[in-house]
Amino acid sequence: MPDVTTTATRMELLDYQIARALIALEGPSELLTRMGDYSLGLVGTQGEETEPDVRAQVQGKRLRPQIAMLVAEAVGGSAEQAAPGAAAIELLHNFTLIHDDIQDRSPNRRHRPTVWRVWGDGQAINAGDALFAVSQLALLNSAQYVSAETLLLLAQRFNRCTIDIVRGQVQDINNEGRADVTPGDYLEMIGGKTAAILEFSAWAGATVGGADDATARRLGELGLAIGLGFQIRDDMLGIWSPASETGKDAADDIRRKKQSLPILILRANASAEDTERINHIYAQEEIDEQEVEEMLGLLAKYGVEAQTLEHVEVEHRRAMAILDDVFGDTDASAVYELRTLITQLVNRSF
Amino acid sequence: MPDVTTTATRMELLDYQIARALIALEGPSELLTRMGDYSLGLVGTQGEETEPDVRAQVQGKRLRPQIAMLVAEAVGGSAEQAAPGAAAIELLHNFTLIHDDIQDRSPNRRHRPTVWRVWGDGQAINAGDALFAVSQLALLNSAQYVSAETLLLLAQRFNRCTIDIVRGQVQDINNEGRADVTPGDYLEMIGGKTAAILEFSAWAGATVGGADDATARRLGELGLAIGLGFQIRDDMLGIWSPASETGKDAADDIRRKKQSLPILILRANASAEDTERINHIYAQEEIDEQEVEEMLGLLAKYGVEAQTLEHVEVEHRRAMAILDDVFGDTDASAVYELRTLITQLVNRSF
Numbered sequence: 001m002p003d004v005t006t007t008a009t010r011m012e013l014l015d016y017q018i019a020r021a022l023i024a025l026e027g028p029s030e031l032l033t034r035m036g037d038y039s040l041g042l043v044g045t046q047g048e049e050t051e052p053d054v055r056a057q058v059q060g061k062r063l064r065p066q067i068a069m070l071v072a073e074a075v076g077g078s079a080e081q082a083a084p085g086a087a088a089i090e091l092l093h094n095f096t097l098i099h100d101d102i103q104d105r106s107p108n109r110r111h112r113p114t115v116w117r118v119w120g121d122g123q124a125i126n127a128g129d130a131l132f133a134v135s136q137l138a139l140l141n142s143a144q145y146v147s148a149e150t151l152l153l154l155a156q157r158f159n160r161c162t163i164d165i166v167r168g169q170v171q172d173i174n175n176e177g178r179a180d181v182t183p184g185d186y187l188e189m190i191g192g193k194t195a196a197i198l199e200f201s202a203w204a205g206a207t208v209g210g211a212d213d214a215t216a217r218r219l220g221e222l223g224l225a226i227g228l229g230f231q232i233r234d235d236m237l238g239i240w241s242p243a244s245e246t247g248k249d250a251a252d253d254i255r256r257k258k259q260s261l262p263i264l265i266l267r268a269n270a271s272a273e274d275t276e277r278i279n280h281i282y283a284q285e286e287i288d289e290q291e292v293e294e295m296l297g298l299l300a301k302y303g304v305e306a307q308t309l310e311h312v313e314v315e316h317r318r319a320m321a322i323l324d325d326v327f328g329d330t331d332a333s334a335v336y337e338l339r340t341l342i343t344q345l346v347n348r349s350f
Numbered sequence: 351m352p353d354v355t356t357t358a359t360r361m362e363l364l365d366y367q368i369a370r371a372l373i374a375l376e377g378p379s380e381l382l383t384r385m386g387d388y389s390l391g392l393v394g395t396q397g398e399e400t401e402p403d404v405r406a407q408v409q410g411k412r413l414r415p416q417i418a419m420l421v422a423e424a425v426g427g428s429a430e431q432a433a434p435g436a437a438a439i440e441l442l443h444n445f446t447l448i449h450d451d452i453q454d455r456s457p458n459r460r461h462r463p464t465v466w467r468v469w470g471d472g473q474a475i476n477a478g479d480a481l482f483a484v485s486q487l488a489l490l491n492s493a494q495y496v497s498a499e500t501l502l503l504l505a506q507r508f509n510r511c512t513i514d515i516v517r518g519q520v521q522d523i524n525n526e527g528r529a530d531v532t533p534g535d536y537l538e539m540i541g542g543k544t545a546a547i548l549e550f551s552a553w554a555g556a557t558v559g560g561a562d563d564a565t566a567r568r569l570g571e572l573g574l575a576i577g578l579g580f581q582i583r584d585d586m587l588g589i590w591s592p593a594s595e596t597g598k599d600a601a602d603d604i605r606r607k608k609q610s611l612p613i614l615i616l617r618a619n620a621s622a623e624d625t626e627r628i629n630h631i632y633a634q635e636e637i638d639e640q641e642v643e644e645m646l647g648l649l650a651k652y653g654v655e656a657q658t659l660e661h662v663e664v665e666h667r668r669a670m671a672i673l674d675d676v677f678g679d680t681d682a683s684a685v686y687e688l689r690t691l692i693t694q695l696v697n698r699s700f
Binding site: 156 | 381480486493501506514520
């Protein structure tokens with residue numbers, strides 16, 4: 001029986017590396033430590049420790065660090081080697097969420113008030129900035145597992161990935177309220193905003209785990225496909241998901257006038273007359289329930305759900321093909337877990 | 351005649367390393383590149399290149415990178431070795447200014463509209479985040495001049511310094527409107543917000559230039575003293591500076607109800623009766639000119655200008671003592687320039 005790393009062990013390694021990096025926040029400002037710990041689900045707004053079951057809920061899926069660790073194991077390395085990088089990725093992700101929530105005026109994140117809503121915009125900007133610096137320190141803790149050359153490469157790619165994420169966010173804000181955004185523009189935007197960090201996660205996991213450059217690059221493409229598939233699935237759930245499972249109402253993205261992929265596919269397909277209707281509906285301050293139904297009708301008329309699903313399936317097939325290509329029919333448990341995780345992500349209804 | 355590095359050469363090396371790191375912003379979003387270039391004074395709001403004379407004005411004093419390069423030269427290294435780190439420091443400084451300006455709602459920075467005022471808060475947050483990532487890439491370009499071990503140490507200290515800066519900013523926002531902030535609290539706050547980056551600048555310059563650990567640490571203390579002296583001098587100019595030289599009205603910090611060091615020293619010295627008056631004046635929405643005069647009168651009554659100046663002079667003496675201690679009566683031109691620069695900073699009236 002081989003020594004199999006379980007998800008619980010991976011999460012312990014991740015928690016340890018996150019806690020180790022977070023020590024850098026300690027100092028004369030208790031508020032800074034608290035905001036950092038809060039955003040990672042470790043404490044509540046008053047600094048009280050969160051209960052383990054609450055913690056699991058408010059920490060989110062921790063998908064990105066899991067991918068990094070699983071890929072490291074799949075190429076013959078260990079979750080332990082990948083843990084500092086995985087912690088850096090999760091910290092980076094949390095930093096971007098804090099700033100995104102300010103930009104989007106999101107009131108809640110993972111069932112709790114957002115950082116800006118508790119401590120104000122100014123302090124939320126600070127909390128994000130500090131977590132970004134902490135994420136760099138976490139990444140540098142890879143030094144004990146990799147060569148100096150690899151560490152430099154990791155740090156360079158980590159910061160280029162951050163720029164890709166920020167660029168996607170710049171484009172996202174820039175696209176708001178514009179009627180001429182194409183599905184292609186959108187895919188480019190989410191390629192940065194959502195998928196770049198998954199590309200880095202898989203690439204870094206492979207690199208730290210000892211894969212050669214070509215394999216690491218190929219596994220980076222796997223991460224990119226996962227990221228794109230994940231985001232497009234998310235866009236579908238924002239329109240066609242049953243309320244009980246997502247915690248938000250069905251068609252919520254229509255009410256919020258989001259320019260998600262289904263809406264852009266609809267716009268790209270709609271007749272001149274229907275386009276006028278869509279523009280009219282999206283130009284209003286508030287969209288009423290009858291108009292929500294009308295939008296759902298238009299999405300059905302042009303077969304948008306099937307077209308969007310096709311995008312998800314393309315990415316899923318791409319991801320699976322890379323796994324087959326790189327690992328063949330290896331029965332390593334990490335490869336099996338990667339296949340399962342990817343399929344779950346693509347088929348998820350929450 | 352030794353080969354002397356001039357300020358112009360240093361600025362060329364700095365410009366080169368900044369431009370080299372900024373390449374990472376290039377990509378499908380022209381806006382991201384433009385915001386980055388704008389904040390560094392390279393272009394105007396429409397992306398038009400700034401004229402050389404305008405550029406010098408809008409780029410500020412570039413004090414921090416100069417200190418890093420001068421210290422590197424003083425310990426026997428070169429400005430060239432220190433240039434990637436100096437670029438990182440200047441980029442880090444610019445990132446913090448972009449975010450500070452959002453937090454403080456500052457309309458102008460270096461004679462131009464602030465990033466948030468041109469492109470909105472959301473994009474300004476993005477511009478700062480991206481520049482922070484660019485600053486890390488600039489620092490990593492030190493790899494060609496230092497050992498892998500030193501590079502790791504530089505990167506760790508750079509991010510710890512950033513956390514110190516952010517912590518100072520957290521404390522600064524947290525202190526707003528509070529009547530119980532002490533001069534000690536304030537000195538702790540500016541130790542992070544303003545002085546930590548100068549400490550890093552001098553320490554990093556020394557380290558890259560080849561100084562031993564103890565000397566580098568001592569020169570870090572020099573940077574800290576410069577940073578504290580610089581900020582306290584700035585606080586004095588906010589109250590007692592003639593309008594023509596600072597570009598802002600005398601006593602402007604009183605009108606803006608800033609809790610700068612002179613005000614905190616006044617509060618620490620004032621009688622119960624005077625304290626009541628100060629609290630009353632600072633509790634108002636707007637302070638009228640008669641009340642500004644009254645505050646100036648109270649500052650004079652308690653001899654606050656002399657007490658504040660004493661703080662500046664303590665830091666100046668500390669800085670000069672460290673220079674004497676480390677360099678003795680070396681007549682290296684960089685040491686001479688450091689002495690001159692420090693004395694100018696402390697005596698400046700603008």
